Amino acid sequence: MNNVTIYQPAPRTHPGRELLGSLARRPATWAALITLLGFGLRVWALESxxxxxxxxxxxxxxxxxxxxxxxxxxxxxxxxxxxxxxxxxxxxxxxxxxxxxxxxxxxxxxxxxxxxxxxxxxxxxxxxxxxxxxxxxxxxxxxxxxxxxxxxxxxxxxxxxxxxxxxxxxxxxxxxxxxxxxxxxxxxxxxPAPLHPRSPxxxxxxxxxxxxxxxxxxxxxxxxxxxxxxxxxxxxxxxxxxxxxxxxxxxxxxxxxxxxxxxxxxxxxxxxxxxxxxxxxxxxxxxxxxxxxxxxxxxxxxxxxxxxxxxxxxxxxxxxxxxxxxxxxxxxxxxxxxxxxxxxxxxxxxxxxxxxxxxxxxxxxxxxxxxxxxxxxxxxxxxxxxxxxxxxxxxxxxxxxxxxxxxxxxxxxxxxxxxxxxxxxxxxxxxxxxxxxxxxxxxxxxxxxxxxxxxVRFLYHADVEDVAAFIVRDPAAPWPADFGITGPLAGPWNRIALELALDGADVRPRWYNAERALLLWPDVSFSGFPAVESPFAAVFEPLPQDALLAGGYTLTRVAPPVTPLLTEGQVWLNEAPLCFANGLCWSAAAYDPATGTLELVWRLEGELDLPDIPLVSNPPPPGVYSGPRLAVFAQLLDGAGGMVAGDDGLWVDPQTLWPGDAFLQRHYLIAPDGAAAATVIFGLYDPLTGARIPTTDGADRVTLELNQK
Structure with a gap:
């Protein structure tokens, strides 16, 4: 009888499948996958x-x-x-x-x-x-x-x-x-095993x-x-x-x-x-x-x-x-x-x-x-x-x-x-x-x-990000290019957040606090955020393009009927603006003694001359000044020249102003009971040094005589 050799093929192997199975049984493989998951969750939409x-x-x-x-x-x-x-x-x-x-x-x-x-x-x-x-x-x-x-x-x-x-x-x-x-x-x-001694x-x-x-x-x-x-x-x-x-x-x-x-x-x-x-x-x-x-x-x-x-x-x-x-x-x-x-x-x-x-x-x-x-x-x-x-x-x-x-x-x-x-x-x-x-x-x-x-949106300046997204929705032609934007002006961080979000777009925002200031020019503003009580709310007129703006801001045009806005009290209008040495010029004022409200209108005629203002942390290092370098002082004086009320501030970020800009600000000078106010004085100074900034003719103040009843 002839011997018959029966050929039996070798069992089929699947090296790739076996390798995957081997890897899947190793904890290190799962650790690597978990790490990749963690990395993805940490870098996805990192700026958003x-x-x-x-x-x-x-x-x-x-x-x-x-x-x-x-x-x-x-x-x-x-x-x-x-x-x-x-x-x-x-x-x-x-x-x-x-x-x-x-x-x-x-x-x-x-x-x-x-x-x-x-x-x-x-x-x-x-x-x-x-x-x-x-x-x-x-x-x-x-x-x-x-x-x-x-x-x-x-x-x-x-x-x-x-x-x-x-x-x-x-x-x-x-x-x-x-x-x-x-x-x-x-x-x-x-x-793991328990700890055991060994020497050394x-x-x-x-x-x-x-x-x-x-x-x-x-x-x-x-x-x-x-x-x-x-x-x-x-x-x-x-x-x-x-x-x-x-x-x-x-x-x-x-x-x-x-x-x-x-x-x-x-x-x-x-x-x-x-x-x-x-x-x-x-x-x-x-x-x-x-x-x-x-x-x-x-x-x-x-x-x-x-x-x-x-x-x-x-x-x-x-x-x-x-x-x-x-x-x-x-x-x-x-x-x-x-x-x-x-x-x-x-x-x-x-x-x-x-x-x-x-x-x-x-x-x-x-x-x-x-x-x-x-x-x-x-x-x-x-x-x-x-x-x-x-x-x-x-x-x-x-x-x-x-x-x-x-x-x-x-x-x-x-x-x-x-x-x-x-x-x-x-x-x-x-x-x-x-x-x-x-x-x-x-x-x-x-x-x-x-x-x-x-x-969260407020603390992380998310509404500022929405403004930037609106402006650069057409990166080739950002609009508006010149505009105001309201904010608390608590340091430079709102401004810097907007600059980063704009990513180099050719635009020029001006920051101001609508509780005390109103940007008159440029007359387009992103206003209404954060929600504060503003005496100027009535002069902000929403623009049709606001429908495209997300977030808490409203795109508005500032349209005051007259400036100053006060209709009661005494008004001073200059035929030619009175300028200070740093380029900021005063053009009009109004004072209502019944409410103690003083309105000043300013215009920047040229480049604003400011000292170097380094970026300082908040809080600043001990002994380092981090406040503003330009402010307006406003004082109410009696007949003997004694101060009966004072209120200082600017409420506009001077680092964002451009030549031709105009703004209005409010001070509150309420005379105490029994005090007889005779004059209002105001001017500019550096809050760090206390030094007053003179006018172009050398005066360190502007004096307004009040009508005496």
Whole structure:
């Protein structure tokens, strides 16, 4: 019989499919995808959300970072109540590359906020395993809190990054002596092992931790509390398991020395200018009250900080929907379950060490203790400062909040009493519910609800952005090119926000405060915002094009019947304007003694001569003047030349005026009962020096004689 060989083809393989399957089973793959998600959420429409420029980010970029670009190098800047230099030095690079744009001002924060996502995963995995790390990283990626500080150009975003790196190296250093093959308390091979002594411990991880703890001092005030977290954890180990510190003391001393060495330049700079840290005194209200014997505010703030996860959160419109808690219902429940598990783990760990019992279902005790210390230490600034439950002041604790909320997922994933398939399925379901609920709540809140609120739009100059969008709707022919725009004139930040939004368009806005001033020429104005009581409201006539303008402003034409507007009292009209040495000329006045109202009409005949006005932060550095450099003084005098009433101001931004502009302003000079007013005098002066600006014929005032009845 002939032998027959039956050919059996080799089974078909799918290398690509197998590779994808292998990658999908790796936590690092999911961490990379989560990081990409976080980056996308942080850079998408970066100039549109928040809906405009916040004063703080304009100050930090256009004053401090720009000063660094100009060669003003320091470890600490006294601007805006005191700022550490590190964030601003990094931001100066982005500002140099992209200019004062969304990328130049906000991209650094977006990058730092993105880095916090994989770092949260890395530290979470080292502390509690991959399930906790992935869940916490995803929560941070999609959270309102995470997005808020990753999309504004302020220094807070550097704090979590430096803390996460420092704590990662600290934990790696403390783990260095654990025995090979020792598993954590959950029976999961991917779970971290408890700390074990080793002698001597490697010094490099301790030094790396100290480096980033020290750098934290150069980022934001809240970071100065970061070294207290590992210090308190060492204290915890001294109490419950001193043997675990065997072989670690030399490394801990190296960490402390490196931290001190890196932080020293900042601390010395602060000590050299203690008045520069004005912000600390401004916000430390509970501490001040406690020193005076009133502990009520301190207790109230402690309760607010401890309950901000589920009760009332940050009350400020700037960085939150007021009083909105960190978590929704699902997140809050799992957060407090996580806190309970961590507390139970610490208690169980102590009990197991005393009575030599085997670990239960709790997460690792040492990691739980570290996480609780981190959370409590991170929220401490909210206890000691105002406002209560401030998301900015507790930014150090941000990753700890999400790690605690993810902790129940890790416990389910690692519970050895259940088959692996069941616990992985249940853990995945729990993570999906937690992340899905958080994303549905927080993404809508950040991108839809929060930016639409009126106070948010006001604080971020969103209505100014709407004006700019209207003007440049046809970039080739922006209209109107010459116009007025109303605003509170509380510093230059409205003006700068509009300049950035106009993006170099060839237009010339004039800013004025409609409570006291009226721009007569140009006669087109964006008016009516912010909503204030203006005595000139009746002379603003809406234009048809206003239908195309979004936001709170109204496009109007100023059409007064006569100027001055006062119809009662005494009127002075000049055939030829009376000019001052700086180019500003007075042309008419009116005074109504019944109401004490003085109206002055001014016209700019040539280039306005102003002193150099540098851009200064708000608040300014100690001893630095940041007020106006031109004002009108107006006084009511009696027959003997004594002043009976005075009212100073300009209410027009002189830096925005052009030759040919005309404006009217109101002063209120109300004579006290029994006083007999004889004359009105007025003129121009520099509020910084007090020096009066003379008229072209050398007089330092204009005198108007009042009719005597």
């Amino acid at each position: 959300f928040p809906p405009g420029w916040r004063d703080d980010e304009l100050i930090e970029s256009l004053v401090i970072s720009r000063n660094i670009l100009g060669g003003d190098l320091a470890f600490y800047y006294a601007d805006a109540s005191g700022h550490e230099a590190l964030y601003h030095a990094l931001n100066a690079v982005f500002l140099a590359l992209f200019g004062p744009t969304g990328l130049g001002i906000r991209l650094l924060s977006a990058v730092l906020g993105t880095l916090a996502v994989p770092l949260t995963y890395a530290l979470g995995r080292r502390l509690f395993g991959a399930a906790v790390g992935l869940s916490a990283a995803t929560l941070l990626a999609v959270s309102f809190w995470g997005l808020m500080y990753s999309r504004v150009g302020i220094r807070h975003s550097l704090t979590p990054v430096l803390a996460l790196v420092a704590f990662f190296w600290f934990w790696k250093a403390m783990e260095a002596g654990r025995g090979a093959g020792v598993q954590g308390s959950r029976g999961d091979k991917s779970a 411990a490697p010094l490099l991880p301790f030094a790396a931790s100290g480096l980033f703890l020290g750098l934290g001092f150069h980022s934001y005030f809240a970071s100065r509390g970061a070294p207290l977290v590992p210090a308190a954890f060492v204290g915890y180990l001294l109490l419950v398991a001193p043997g675990r510190l065997r072989g670690k003391w030399r490394g801990l001393l190296v960490m402390a020395a490196v931290t001190a060495a890196v932080a020293a330049p900042l601390l010395l700079a602060v000590a050299a200018q203690p008045a520069a840290e004005g912000r600390v005194g401004e916000v430390a209200v509970p501490v001040v009250e406690a020193r005076a014997g009133n502990f009520g505010p301190l207790v109230d703030h402690a309760v607010a900080a401890l309950t901000m996860a589920h009760a009332a959160g940050d009350p400020e419109w700037l960085y939150n929907i007021p009083d909105r808690p960190v978590f929704g219902v699902v997140g809050a429940v799992l957060f407090w379950v996580g806190v309970a598990l961590a507390l139970g783990s610490v208690g169980s760990g102590v009990r197991n060490r005393v009575f030599k019992k085997k670990p239960g279902f709790y997460p690792p005790a040492d990691a739980s203790a570290f996480l609780l210390i981190w959370w409590l230490g991170g929220i401490a600034p909210a206890v000691l400062s105002v406002p209560p439950a401030s998301l900015g002041h507790v930014i150090l604790a941000q990753p700890a909040f999400y790690l605690l909320a993810a902790l129940p997922v890790g416990v389910v994933a690692g519970w050895a009493r259940w088959p692996a398939r069941r616990r992985h399925l249940l853990a995945g379901l729990a993570a999906a519910v937690l992340i899905g609920a958080t994303a549905a709540r927080d993404l809508r809140a950040y991108f839809v609800e929060w930016p639409a609120r009126g106070m």
